[in-house]
Amino acid sequence: MSKPLSDHDRRKQISVRGLAGVENISQLKLDFNRHLHFTLVKDRNVATRRDYYFALANTVREHLIGRWIRTQQHYYEKDPKRVYYISLEFYMGRALQNTMVNLALENACDEAMYQLGLDMEELEDMEEDAGLGNGGLGRLAACFLDSMASLGLAAYGYGIRYEFGIFNQKIINGWQVEEADDWLRYGNPWEKARPEYMRPVNFYGRTEHHPDGVKWVDTQVVLALPYDTPIPGYRNNVVNTMRLWSAKAPCDFNLKDFNVGGYIQAVLDRNLAENISRVLYPNDNFFEGKELRLKQEYFVVSATLQDIIRRFKVSKFGSREIARTDFSKLPDKVAIQLNDTHPAMAIPELMRVLVDEEKLEWEKAWDICVRTCAYTNHTVLPEALERWPVDLFAYLLPRHLEIIYEINRRHLEVIAAKYPGDHDRLCRMSLIEEGGQKKINMAHLCIVGSHAVNGVAQIHSDILKATVYVPTINICHIRIGEDFIRDLDQLKGLCKYVNDEAFIRDVAKVKQVKYYLISTLQLQLCVTSNWALKTNAPLQFRFNSFNALSPTFPFMQAAPGYHTAKMIIRLITAIGEVVNNDPVVGDRLKVIFLENYRVTLAERVIPASDLSEQISTAGTEASGTGNMKFMLNGALTIGTMDGANVEMAEEAGMDNIFIFGMRVEDVDALDKKGYHAEEYYNRLPELKQAIDQIAGGFFSPKQPDLFKEIVNMLMHHDRFKVFADYEDYIKCQEKVNALYKNPKEWTKKVIYNIAGCGKFSSDRTIAQYAREIWGMEPTLEKLPAPDDKQ
Numbered sequence: 001m002s003k004p005l006s007d008h009d010r011r012k013q014i015s016v017r018g019l020a021g022v023e024n025i026s027q028l029k030l031d032f033n034r035h036l037h038f039t040l041v042k043d044r045n046v047a048t049r050r051d052y053y054f055a056l057a058n059t060v061r062e063h064l065i066g067r068w069i070r071t072q073q074h075y076y077e078k079d080p081k082r083v084y085y086i087s088l089e090f091y092m093g094r095a096l097q098n099t100m101v102n103l104a105l106e107n108a109c110d111e112a113m114y115q116l117g118l119d120m121e122e123l124e125d126m127e128e129d130a131g132l133g134n135g136g137l138g139r140l141a142a143c144f145l146d147s148m149a150s151l152g153l154a155a156y157g158y159g160i161r162y163e164f165g166i167f168n169q170k171i172i173n174g175w176q177v178e179e180a181d182d183w184l185r186y187g188n189p190w191e192k193a194r195p196e197y198m199r200p201v202n203f204y205g206r207t208e209h210h211p212d213g214v215k216w217v218d219t220q221v222v223l224a225l226p227y228d229t230p231i232p233g234y235r236n237n238v239v240n241t242m243r244l245w246s247a248k249a250p251c252d253f254n255l256k257d258f259n260v261g262g263y264i265q266a267v268l269d270r271n272l273a274e275n276i277s278r279v280l281y282p283n284d285n286f287f288e289g290k291e292l293r294l295k296q297e298y299f300v301v302s303a304t305l306q307d308i309i310r311r312f313k314v315s316k317f318g319s320r321e322i323a324r325t326d327f328s329k330l331p332d333k334v335a336i337q338l339n340d341t342h343p344a345m346a347i348p349e350l351m352r353v354l355v356d357e358e359k360l361e362w363e364k365a366w367d368i369c370v371r372t373c374a375y376t377n378h379t380v381l382p383e384a385l386e387r388w389p390v391d392l393f394a395y396l397l398p399r400h401l402e403i404i405y406e407i408n409r410r411h412l413e414v415i416a417a418k419y420p421g422d423h424d425r426l427c428r429m430s431l432i433e434e435g436g437q438k439k440i441n442m443a444h445l446c447i448v449g450s451h452a453v454n455g456v457a458q459i460h461s462d463i464l465k466a467t468v469y470v471p472t473i474n475i476c477h478i479r480i481g482e483d484f485i486r487d488l489d490q491l492k493g494l495c496k497y498v499n500d501e502a503f504i505r506d507v508a509k510v511k512q513v514k515y516y517l518i519s520t521l522q523l524q525l526c527v528t529s530n531w532a533l534k535t536n537a538p539l540q541f542r543f544n545s546f547n548a549l550s551p552t553f554p555f556m557q558a559a560p561g562y563h564t565a566k567m568i569i570r571l572i573t574a575i576g577e578v579v580n581n582d583p584v585v586g587d588r589l590k591v592i593f594l595e596n597y598r599v600t601l602a603e604r605v606i607p608a609s610d611l612s613e614q615i616s617t618a619g620t621e622a623s624g625t626g627n628m629k630f631m632l633n634g635a636l637t638i639g640t641m642d643g644a645n646v647e648m649a650e651e652a653g654m655d656n657i658f659i660f661g662m663r664v665e666d667v668d669a670l671d672k673k674g675y676h677a678e679e680y681y682n683r684l685p686e687l688k689q690a691i692d693q694i695a696g697g698f699f700s701p702k703q704p705d706l707f708k709e710i711v712n713m714l715m716h717h718d719r720f721k722v723f724a725d726y727e728d729y730i731k732c733q734e735k736v737n738a739l740y741k742n743p744k745e746w747t748k749k750v751i752y753n754i755a756g757c758g759k760f761s762s763d764r765t766i767a768q769y770a771r772e773i774w775g776m777e778p779t780l781e782k783l784p785a786p787d788d789k790q
């Protein structure tokens with residue numbers, strides 16, 4: 001495998017990767033050999049590369065344990081306010097390198113492995129990605145956990161331990177084919193099962209109304225078994241916990257009316273209960289109202305709230321000091337952040353616990369609930385909004401339906417008093433949508449039940465510092481020190497070197513690492529058609545692409561049931577087949593679809609790219625996060641004024657970003673006027689030619705009709721109005737190409753972009769959430785380092 005630097009160079013770096021003391025290295029080697037022997041039960045004659053990975057992972061993991069236990073003891077003793085980040089997705093990627101970086105062990109481990117004749121990067125490559133997310137929403141949750149630990153917040157991530165994460169994408173004959181992501185097959189060295197904290201979760205049944213309160217009875221119980229994963233902060237000795245729940249059938253599952261012959265069937269049926277945590281729904285920005293998904297949502301919420309309340313009760317404000325738990329203190333000690341509406345059931349569930357179980361009055365419970373919960377909205381697309389049929393709720397969660405009705409009754413009462421006679425408003429704001437099948441609008445439930453609502457772009461936000469690729473760090477820290485890793489705003493300091501020739505050369509050199517990275521992807525750059533070159537008419541679709549000028553690397557994953565998205569992948573691969581084999585185009589243009597995009601691939605691809613395409617129609621992307629990752633890693637952006645692109649333009653300066661296309665107001669105006677794709681098609685000859693070629697089978701000679709439906713969609717029912725931005729996009733690409741011919745000027749703009757990234761740090765975002773939403777103060781203090789060998 002090619003590497004950006006030789007082993008010798010890498011060992012010489014006294015960079016931010018941590019110093020490699022000699023004692024450290026010999027201890028690591030001992031620990032590694034001990035794990036190979038005692039944990040993996042192998043010797044070096046029979047050990048596989050995977051065994052070596054596990055031995056290294058276990059070695060590194062040991063450095064977390066003391067810090068993890070100490071951090072949790074510290075929280076118990078200090079009893080700070082806790083924040084609970086509940087999410088159906090945590091897109092963690094790999095843990096080994098992240099742990100080594102945060103614990104400053106990377107250099108020492110690298111050297112130890114080298115001395116043992118092993119290549120650390122090869123071992124790192126054996127780790128399965130924890131792909132428990134679809135995209136931005138799940139990756140944001142993962143970054144936030146990292147930032148909360150790095151800022152010393154007493155934080156917990158709560159989610160589901162899916163047995164199968166996001167599917168593995170194979171491209172076969174140009175088509176996407178999904179494979180199950182059996183990520184736990186070889187075991188997961190980073191998790192610890194905690195069967196002693198198993199919780200029951202109820203489903204189905206009915207409610208009984210008694211004078212002393214409501215009872216939810218005749219339910220089916222599924223157990224939630226927690227698995228804990230350590231979340232280390234950046235070099236501050238803090239290790240927080242991500243707790244993921246796995247579904248377990250109780251021992252008596254389906255055995256209550258046991259009779260002869262029923263036993264075997266009852267044991268086999270345990271699978272039905274355990275299916276709850278079987279698989280991540282592979283829908284990004286799309287609501288699919290499946291019963292199993294609603295079960296997942298309630299499962300994580302119910303188990304998590306039981307845990308939160310147990311922890312509150314044993315804390316100082318709970319029964320430890322006062323005889324009876326004082327729930328009025330709950331909002332002072334607990335913040336619950338809902339990552340989109342997926343965990344919205346936390347609101348009615350908290351009400352059920354407080355009212356039905358803890359016997360609080362409704363008004364008091366409601367006040368506590370609202371002051372405890374906060375909600376983050378992730379999308380403006382209507383097809384993504386969760387609207388659950390009332391019928392399904394009545395069947396699966398009958399008590400919660402009653403509670404939601406009561407929340408709504410009181411909510412509408414307030415609105416009716418404020419706006420007498422305004423029936424339209426009542427309908428608009430109701431939690432229940434009438435008309436046809438009655439549905440519960442989960443976003444409305446979250447807004448009514450939370451004290452803070454934020455969108456992902458307005459409040460600015462997110463970016464993973466995890467994606468700050470090492471070569472970038474090494475150059476930057478020479479100039480501005482390494483404090484920017486804790487405070488990304490310090491990247492602003494780079495601006496004063498924008499005319500420094502040596503610095504420009506260094507930055508350009510860092511970006512050239514892309515060729516090594518591309519070779520690690522084992523991409524075959526051998527192909528082509530002169531279509532795009534002759535017509536100069538590249539298509540634009542809603543995918544991310546990174547463009548190494550001129551090879552273009554689109555990547556996207558289609559939800560398995562999303563037909564149009566799958567057809568778009570097929571079109572991209574078909575264009576590649578033609579373009580890449582055209583002798584006239586030669587090597588000047590390649591279209592290479594990157595298979596199986598995931599966190600690990602993003603970490604390689606993003607730092608290697610020169611141009612990031614963020615080309616959503618204005619008003620359709622809530623924020624985007626990939627856009628910021630590219631910017632931080634030295635790509636320039638071509639994009640519309642949408643989502644966080646707006647703030648990126650503000651931070652880098654309009655001169656340093658390629659903005660094109662309609663603004664939101666233009667899109668609204670076009671909607672009023674009426675969008676007609678054929679107007680653009682008739683007016684723009686290049687566009688016409690491209691569309692005609694796609695429709696006429698130029699890219700699918702064996703199946704000339706293959707892409708007719710895509711063309712039909714673009715011409716007759718394209719809700720994204722792609723053609724309206726086409727002309728300006730092409731003009732803008734010409735500007736990109738002209739600038740790329742001048743590497744020095746290009747690199748200066750890169751520097752302004754990197755320097756402008758401070759606002760997009762997830763540390764900064766979390767510090768703001770802490771102060772403005774959770775009423776907590778982040779701390780940059782370190783916990784004392786534990787004696788690892790204790």
Ligand SMILES: *Cc1c(COP(=O)(O)O)cnc(C)c1O
Pocket residue numbers: 134135136137139544597598599600602623624625626627629
């Ligand atoms: C950042 C990220 C995403 C989200 O990218 P957007 O451009 O915000 O849609 C998806 N997948 C992976 C692996 C990521 O790292």
